[in-house]
Amino acid sequence: MVKLVFPKDFLWGTATASYQIEGAWNEDGKGESTWDRFSHTPGAIYQNQNGDVACDHYHRYEEDVKLMAEIGLKAYRFSISWPRIFPEGRGKINPKGVSFYERLINKLLEKNIKPAITLYHWDLPQALEDKGGWLNRDTAKYFSEYASFIFYKFGDMVPIWITLNEPFVNAFLGYAWGWHAPGKKDLKGAFVAGHNLLLAHGLAVQAYKEGGYNGNIGITINVAAVYPYTNSEEDLRAVQVQDAFENRWFIEPIFRKKYPEVIWKILEKNYLSFDFPISDFDIISSPIDFLGINYYTRNIVAHDESNKFLGLKRIEGPNERTEMGWEIYPDGLYDILIQLYRDYKIPIYITENGAAYNDKLENGKVEDNKRIEYLREHIKRAYFAIRDGVDLRGYFIWSLMDNFEWAHGYSKRFGIIYVDYDTQKRILKDSAYFYKKVIEENGIEE
Numbered sequence: 015m016v017k018l019v020f021p022k023d024f025l026w027g028t029a030t031a032s033y034q035i036e037g038a039w040n041e042d043g044k045g046e047s048t049w050d051r052f053s054h055t056p057g058a059i060y061q062n063q064n065g066d067v068a069c070d071h072y073h074r075y076e077e078d079v080k081l082m083a084e085i086g087l088k089a090y091r092f093s094i095s096w097p098r099i100f101p102e103g104r105g106k107i108n109p110k111g112v113s114f115y116e117r118l119i120n121k122l123l124e125k126n127i128k129p130a131i132t133l134y135h136w137d138l139p140q141a142l143e144d145k146g147g148w149l150n151r152d153t154a155k156y157f158s159e160y161a162s163f164i165f166y167k168f169g170d171m172v173p174i175w176i177t178l179n180e181p182f183v184n185a186f187l188g189y190a191w192g193w194h195a196p197g198k199k200d201l202k203g204a205f206v207a208g209h210n211l212l213l214a215h216g217l218a219v220q221a222y223k224e225g226g227y228n229g230n231i232g233i234t235i236n237v238a239a240v241y242p243y244t245n246s247e248e249d250l251r252a253v254q255v256q257d258a259f260e261n262r263w264f265i266e267p268i269f270r271k272k273y274p275e276v277i278w279k280i281l282e283k284n285y286l287s288f289d290f291p292i293s294d295f296d297i298i299s300s301p302i303d304f305l306g307i308n309y310y311t312r313n314i315v316a317h318d319e320s321n322k323f324l325g326l327k328r329i330e331g332p333n334e335r336t337e338m339g340w341e342i343y344p345d346g347l348y349d350i351l352i353q354l355y356r357d358y359k360i361p362i363y364i365t366e367n368g369a370a371y372n373d374k375l376e377n378g379k380v381e382d383n384k385r386i387e388y389l390r391e392h393i394k395r396a397y398f399a400i401r402d403g404v405d406l407r408g409y410f411i412w413s414l415m416d417n418f419e420w421a422h423g424y425s426k427r428f429g430i431i432y433v434d435y436d437t438q439k440r441i442l443k444d445s446a447y448f449y450k451k452v453i454e455e456n457g458i459e460e
């Protein structure tokens with residue numbers, strides 16, 4: 015068997031997010047977040063579950079860092095809960111919140127695990143949502159104040175910074191389709207929210223660079239490789255539209271100082287275009303050090319004029335799917351890495367990749383062979399992308415542990431560590447031991 019060996023400093027990690035694992039939703043001075051409010055809304059979440067306790071990581075972080083060290087992680091991506099720092103979004107600081115993250119970061123550094131911090135993974139302070147949230151341009155300014163404080167506190171300890179996680183998901187699932195917090199349903203509002211998220215990103219990057227910190231800062235974008243259902247002209251155009259909407263809408267302003275033309279024209283045609291100072295693009299395009307991508311699956315699209323917005327429909331792929339119903343398509347990771355690096359020539363991290371399966375704890379073990387297969391095939395594609403010229407710096411499995419999967423509650427398990435929510439016991443799944451070996455050998459069998 016050929017061994018595929020990764021570059022010497024390749025960063026092997028796992029990822030989580032504050033609302034999905036911390037719990038302690040209203041403890042030690044933390045303010046309410048939009049996800050606290052949304053998950054407390056009857057009917058919003060599977061079986062009305064919520065993140066009040068989640069994986070109780072707020073109290074169990076030392077044990078969890080020990081497990082990360084046991085697996086041999088080189089890095090750990092987590093997010094800071096903005097309202098745990100600024101309960102009202104700005105102004106009064108919560109010292110116990112600051113102390114929690116200081117203790118977590120120090121524990122990671124003690125174990126030689128590089129912290130990779132996401133400043134915002136959707137849990138906006140509810141107090142800011144009450145003032146319009148991401149529909150209010152001022153929220154971008156408040157975000158840069160929050161970011162500046164975090165950089166001031168931890169900027170010299172943390173080498174990797176991610177401003178936002180998946181602005182597309184936050185803007186469209188939260189403000190257009192109502193599936194995520196704050197549960198609004200206004201397509202034009204979603205584009206405005208998306209713009210203010212990008213403005214927030216740019217202001218935070220400027221604050222980081224002005225602070226003279228010696229780490230790297232970037233953004234994390236959810237991407238799905240897109241393929242045509244047939245090779246007809248119409249389906250090929252549908253690929254362009256879908257790629258521009260879901261993959262490039264939040265990338266092009268950063269690297270090209272404009273929104274993808276094909277989508278902007280659709281907005282104008284549907285009276286969805288919105289006004290903003292063109293100088294915003296000077297802020298949004300503040301140079302970043304890397305692009306983070308979250309890859310899970312691909313999209314197959316076909317022309318469909320009954321869709322009055324994008325003029326396309328999604329076609330189910332033929333391959334096996336995970337518990338999320340997402341088709342397993344590892345080649346899509348290779349293809350999207352090649353495309354993005356070709357277009358932007360910027361270092362890339364895979365900041366999330368992983369699979370949900372209906373894991374069963376039996377005799378103290380979890381034999382998650384399907385997840386091992388999923389991870390193996392995607393790690394191989396990451397290797398082939400590096401072999402073919404992509405400056406890929408690292409790979410973070412989603413997720414370190416089973417956690418609150420947003421509207422699905424705890425019904426979807428993504429972790430390489432099993433969480434027994436009744437007892438909060440953690441059990442390493444077989445995939446954790448698989449990943450331990452990948453990290454030890456810095457590679458994988460072909």
Ligand SMILES: OC[C@H]1NNC[C@@H](O)[C@@H]1O
Nearest residue numbers: 031180308366412419428
């Ligand atoms: O759906 C799995 C993951 N996708 N990216 C964002 C994370 O918060 C999700 O849990």
